[in-house]
Amino acid sequence: MDIHVGQSFSFLVTMDQNASNDYYIVASARFVDASTRDKLTGVGILHYSNSISPASGPLPDGPNEGDTYFSMNQARSIRWNVSASAARPNPQGSFRYGQITVTDVYALLNRPPELINGQLRTTLNGISYIAPQTPLKLAQLFNVPGVYKLDFPNHMMKRPAKVDTSIINGTYKGFMEIIFQNNGSTIQSYHLDGYAFFVVGMDFGTWTENSRGTYNKWDGVARSTVQVFPGAWTAILVYLDNVGIWNLRAENLNTWYLGQEVYISVVNPEISNKTELPLPDNAIFCGALSSLQKEQSHKFRFSEASPFANSCRMISIPLLIAWFSIWL
Template sequence: MALCSFLSVLLIHITLFVSLCYAADPFVNYEFEVSYITASPLGIPQQVIAINGKFPGPTINSTTNNNVVVNVRNKLDENLLIHWSGIQQRRSSWQDGVLGTNCPIPPKWNWTYQFQVKDQIGSFFYFPSLNFQRASGGYGGFIINNRDIIPIPFGTPDGDITIMIGDWYTRNHTALRKALDAGKDLGMPDGVLINGKGPYRYNDTLVPDGIEYETIEVHPGRTYRIRVHNVGVSTSLNFRIQSHNLLLAETEGSYTVQQNYTSLDIHVGQSYSFLLTTDQNASTDYYIVASARFVNESLWKRVTGVAILHYTNSKGKAKGPLPDSPNDEFDKTFSMNQARSIRWNVSASGARPNPQGSFRYGTINVTEIYVLKNKPPVTINGKRRTTLSGISFVNPSTPIRLADQYKVKGVYKLDFPTRPLTGAPRMETSVINGTFRGFMEVILQNNDTKVQSYHMSGYAFFVVGMDYGEWTENSRGTYNKWDGIARSTTQVYPGAWTAILISLDNVGVWNLRTENLDSWYLGQETYVRVVNPEATNKTELPMPDNALYCGALSKLQKPEDISLATSIMGRSRLFFTMLMIVCALIPIFR
């Protein structure tokens, strides 16, 4: 009888779990220990932010609909947040990792992120979002693979390679931050890193001896997917590989019309993936180059990243001059025309088994319009600040989403102007009031003298137009309303505008900012608050059990509970293990 009772109970539990055996989305788990190390990427020892003792940090490898669990141990001497750039965090800005949305992780604390990479594929990255920390490292790649049942619009590559490029200073983020606080410019960076390493010594005068450089080994006659991310401070970079074409295939979650480029401008915060065919002879290795754009090249020659592409049958070292960068000194439209050539592949499947182009963004009525204009830094209340439409954003001590949850008044204002202010600039916590399921047109007008990249958390927006001069209502006649690329970060050239369209279908509080760290740090950002007005709100995930409290709600924060972080990781592993066991037992009782 006892055995029968046991089997009866077991069968009941199997019945309850059987559907999950075929429908549950797997978990991928990562442990991040964020700490300082001493490294010398440009030959000078300096403080660098590492993850698990490595710089750059590990690449997160996941698949569409996976639940990603990352337990972060903050071993820095200051607050920390990890931001998942381009990851759309469907229905949960609680996990976004920016200061206007989340309380920071205090020093010596653990905190566990848990989110689902739902209906996304592509190439992204993560980085520390506070206190200028990205200038000292702490970043890494984030890959979301397609599920096996969803075809990709190219043959399966023979390998997958992540490349992080970015300008770099030998001063750490604390020193750079102090310079900005003192009203100073950061000046020219000291170099460009490729995967956290300095340049190959292609020139004995410009590159000192003894610098470690990156070598990427490939086999001849194969095709590799190369994911390139500009994780730097503020410099647009041109990426190229000597004697090789770069077949553009995807950017920030969208498959592109496949086109060959000999080089491509990659602006701060942007990600691209290329298909590289190793079809050259192996008489020598080949240069991989990331060089600064829109600068005085004679002064910036030493600020060039150089790595090596090494064929397994190579017969010698790379030699000779670097491959040329674009020569557009007298043609300022070259880079813009290149950007315009990047189109959405509307015939390819995305993360789901429907064509990317089935969403006809060009036929949707726009419900709200914002013109966001940035200018060179100004002085406000005796401080050097940057602005967006005349407002320099001030991060609240109580994050916006937390204030909404607990109905804390006076934390922010829903009064961000639809057009730039005409009066004196001011410092405020002013937020855009987005309409749930509305369709927002945003014009990014850059009246500064350098390229700015703009990013919006929680969304992929459609880049529908860009041009030089001031945007006007007539500019809409130039919009691409069919296959404008959908992405999360776009460039705006100096003295020019870029127009984007955003379908506000993701409830939460989402950061809209420049990716240039100096401009971001000094206030060039805002947030878009998207709220579902329905009383039974099932469009946003609940506040997580381990949410941190700060500001006006700091008294609610309990002492650190390491067991909670452990239990979140443990529950995800246990749940998946139980499913595997139960699924294995099903045939026995059929």
């Protein structure tokens, strides 16, 4: 069973094997070199209550290391049980995402790291993200000009790669299709904050309009992180009903650090505290809005013990005396 970065699964195991001995449970890394895989192998023991002998012999072999087709076919076989009842009158499959009209399409292409202005950077659609000094949400709330641009391209542009603070302008309650095209040589995983999206398709090669004919429009799983195999694409559908500015990023730390991320802005045109809470009183202002910073009522002093620690010591003294009294 392949479990990719940022994913989790629950397993139902039927204990119907020979109960006279224990069994190995092995978790190991895939798509890495052999020396790394040996260091990242974890072994557990499945123990029957009436077992009389420990697990023995060599650890079981994993799947063929180079067989990415096996891993992709397994991922495509994981489906949502839409016939199961939920804690409401309608079944789980009543949200028929395959029948919703798509309002925005973004095909995000990642490439191997490249030099931009003399520095090694990673990109999505030829843009390497750089964080501004003023937080995006504060800049949006206070209409600070020049902090970011709502001009992120929906496909790869024929122009040199660049470093920029360009974000996606999402449509509130729109239905967005995002295609991740991985032209790199390693597997990538992408995470979207604030949402669970439907994984509707993946395949090797280059995504085209005809690829939509292979989409699973009925029982695809909903998750927040999805894998994209090298030389392949993965397509997701997401309903933008959560107001905010949400990060879409590569889960590989090196790739993320070098700029492979983008933000999606989702704004409710009708200002309402029901879809987005107001700015808290203790918000921290910086960058172009640093002059608005208020004095914080709570500050941490790292050079000395905190007042809380002192009070804890004073409380512990009578407790210690009481403990001695009980035993004396």
